[in-house]
Amino acid sequence: MPACPICASSQTVKNGRIHNGKQRFKCQNCGRQFVEQPTKKVIDSATRELVDRLLLERISLAGIARAAQVSEQWLQTYVNEKYALVPRSVQVTPKKRSLTIQCDELWSFVDNKGNKQWVWLALDADTREIVGVYIGARDETAARKLWASLPAVYRQCAIAYTDFWAAYVLVLPSQRHRAVGKETGFCSYIERFNNTLRQRVLRLVRKTLSFSKSLENHIGAIWYFIHYYNASLLM
Structure with missing residues (x-):
């Protein structure tokens, strides 16, 4: 067996293979894992x-x-x-019309199902762009974060359709907020996007071994797909 490159011990054993099939060794003295004549792949x-x-x-x-x-x-x-x-804010096309958004929350978790991370989303009902995103708890503070993530023109002018979750009532302007049931269809676009997000981002699948172990990567992966999704609407 080859000697350990760190401690020079000859007490080494085979320890599987690396991704390209090359034999890997492990030093029983210091625990170092290594391959013979390693080559750095560019x-x-x-x-x-x-x-x-x-x-x-x-x-x-x-x-x-x-x-x-x-x-x-x-x-x-x-x-x-x-x-x-990955930028944590949306870039949306300029709007010169009446604005309508649909808002909803999507359940997810990081590391274990006890660590719930809700994905709050707002979607422009006409262009289907995602115009607001926040990932965190499911409470009033999170609803305010979602509202703050919207471009100013939406906060000033948009009619917002949501489900009956209480946090929306506390945050959204009452004169422009419409709480509706699923049977109305007024939140159908955002519900469809939730399904798209689960289908495309594996870490959001309800039963998966590919769940996030890092909150930063969980948030980054969701934002990465949302930027791609918004850009694809302009193609």
């Missing part, structure tokens, strides 16, 4: 673009690593950096 722009597209699909990070033929360690670092840079 991830080219085409592979990064493929990863960017796959992050928008219902595929786990392990699945993306296999499809793109990159290591899970490199992919996790890349995802951490990418999601940290």
